Amino acid sequence: MTLVxxxxxxxxxxxxxxxxxxxxxxxxxxxxxLIGDLGAGKTVFARGVARGLGCDPRDVQSxxxxxxxxxxxxxxxxxxxxxxxxxxxxxxLAIGYEEFFDSPTSVALxxxxxxxxxxLPSAHFEVCIEKETLGSCDDSKRLLIFKAxxxxxxxxxxxxxxxxxxxxxxxxxxxxx
Ligand code: ADP
Ligand code: MG
Numbered sequence: 001m002t003l004v005x006x007x008x009x010x011x012x013x014x015x016x017x018x019x020x021x022x023x024x025x026x027x028x029x030x031x032x033x034l035i036g037d038l039g040a041g042k043t044v045f046a047r048g049v050a051r052g053l054g055c056d057p058r059d060v061q062s063x064x065x066x067x068x069x070x071x072x073x074x075x076x077x078x079x080x081x082x083x084x085x086x087x088x089x090x091x092x093l094a095i096g097y098e099e100f101f102d103s104p105t106s107v108a109l110x111x112x113x114x115x116x117x118x119x120l121p122s123a124h125f126e127v128c129i130e131k132e133t134l135g136s137c138d139d140s141k142r143l144l145i146f147k148a149x150x151x152x153x154x155x156x157x158x159x160x161x162x163x164x165x166x167x168x169x170x171x172x173x174x175x176x177x
Pocket of ligand 1: 009010011012013014015036037038039040041042043044045062111139140141142
């Protein structure tokens, strides 16, 4: 697992915009696990990714009750949510997870992706979203940590360049109050 980059956002629009930048870099066959508590911003980020892939972000709803939704952009996007599954690996096996995780023509975005366990392909991305609540009563700050497994150095470099945003590099040490 390689750290790609860490970015802080201050509001849902910024998280979605970051998702769109990320989505623009995604290629058919990519699988992205979105990790974070309820309300962290996984669906907000997914909406941005959909936009970056050329899908209509207005179509993007949480697939909590449907398990998987599908959007068509420059590539097909499968959007999954494993939150409600009692036995995620078993149920993914039952619905034919290969269609989502092993497709050379589509991208898969998986909320609660860590619950897919060993079914996640050996090459994938992880985006962890954490609420930044420490020492702040502001509820709109999020830390997004992008990680990669089994990706080429070239792609990591490309992603780092794409995800660089002005918000990313606050002065070291001092947290603005
Ligand atoms: P999840 O899918 O992780 O359960 P959602 O994306 O559905 O979470 O919801 C995130 C909630 O947090 C939304 O109501 C959104 O408006 C709010 N929010 C506040 N600040 C941010 C931020 N910086 N990034 C993303 N969402 C934020
Ligand atoms: Mg969600």
